[in-house]
Amino acid sequence: MVSITSSRLVRGREARRAAPALERPGVAWAIPGLVFFILFAIVPMAGVVYLSLTRWDGLSTPQFTGLHNWWRFFSDGQILQSTLVTAVLLVGNILVQAPISILLGVWSAGYQRNRAVLSTIFFFPLLLSTAATAVMWRQLLDPNFGIPPKLADLLGGNTDLLGGQKGAIACLIVVTSWQFIPFHTLIYQGAARAIPLTLYQAAAIDGAGRVRQFFHITLPQLRNSIITSTTFMVVGGLTAFDIVLLLTNGGPGTDTSILPFAMYQTAFRTYDYGYASVIASFLLLLATGASLLLVKISGYDKMTSTMEGL
Template sequence: MSGVAAVLSRRGQHTLARREARRFHLFVSPWVIGFVLFTGGPILASIAISFTHWNLLRSPTWAGLANYQKMVNDPEFWDSIGNTFYFGLGAVSLGVVFTFALALLLNQPLRFQGLFRTVMYLPSVVSGVATALLWLNILHPDFGLINKLLALVGVSGPPWLGSTEWAMPALILMSVWGAGNTIVIYLAGLQGIPKTLYEAAEIDGASWWRRFWSVTVPMMSPVIFFNVVTGFIASIQAYTLILIMTEGGPANSTMVLGLYIYRQAFVFFDMGYAAALSWAMFLIVIVVTLIQFGLARRWVHYEFH
């Protein structure tokens, strides 16, 4: 009887396992189907499209490496890469410093702390179009808020988005506006630092600056590194706000790679060349990320002994 009971128990376990497996595949199937149809499938298709000439009106024709050869000899492509790195370095540098400083302030035990955190996070949930329209008014050369404030101290503000010199700095300044998610990540990291480290440093006579530089920064270096990597990837792919605000102008001074791809695909309808440019962007993201991981060994600290 005990043997029969053991066999029945094993059968029941196998039945339960199969039932759980079916439920797992049932629940995960929408994501798998969505990934194959809307992400994985288009990614694989773009590889084939990059070797063709296709204007959406006619069937694709095989082009071989023509699109990649065109890319190498395209001066606008190289200019867009330069603008992309200009925007990326500026946006990430300013974003890291500004959001880290805000996170430090919001981590202090102040009155209405929750209100301040909510106010700082709100811009990150505003849609991109609304953000672009807001900043178009803020940066307006005649009645914009920034130039009005500069006029109060006797400074004549630049034309911002209408200037080849100031358009990109204006976009970099605007990029910090929606950094609420980054601030939340910094806050989580700051609250994870053991208070005993600060107490020990204070007992040793360390000043607030020494505590910040020797305790806060090393303990936060993995979080800073994460935000730098993700921020740079996002800046390389940026194009929506730039499209709405400048359309790459004036004189292509804000023509970043993402916007250049959009223009080739949906203005000139050169889908093959746009697909090739997309894979160039992918390669740039991979190379930049690998370089960042290589440099991270010098300043990111994951363990303390």
């Protein structure tokens, strides 16, 4: 009873201030989450930039050294190699994953029963975590007891695929694709199902065959999904640390030491946190750039409902 009275009183007071207008939730509702997010994501972002200007072993207090680490960064051959390997993996992954997942997505968008059954099986790799996937493939790629010995003729007798740089990069691309193509297929499946059927009917009346329909209707209609999915691949590729650690451990030598792996090694193996922060800042720059591009192109920031206009 008390609460009803008091709330009525409050309402009376507010009614005078902002008469019949709708009372909307204020920014105060967002503040706890905002503080939390700033503490654990934004402050560390600033922290990594600051640490990149210091020398720090993790124990003593960081020594401010200005741009020293950055000059070292730009003349570091190992970093150049890491950047190149990261780029090769990124491009390789997109070239392998994008076409396959577009075709699979469009194929699985059909409602035929055999497609539904197979799609369910194609989904299975998503049930495994990256760690599980990598551990599994490490065994499957074993030069003696894995799958390569069965394909020895095909591989020209070289069954130790992870033993050379080209093989190791190829393996990383294959394993990443195996793991993530199902995810991208889901994106394309949803988008392909949303394409209005009337477009295909009109094209068929005009005599367009399956291939023409694919290139002139399906692909253009999937434009937004292609942007979304590719950006996921780029950001995912820039941060594909766990798969490298588990599958190749950066090797052979430092041949597959991609940027996040090089950062991890520098920070948590050689305890050079200042220099590792430079690599981290560089990663941050690349990933933020890629994602901002996504927001700009896809229009996520327009704040509109998907139901508007229906």
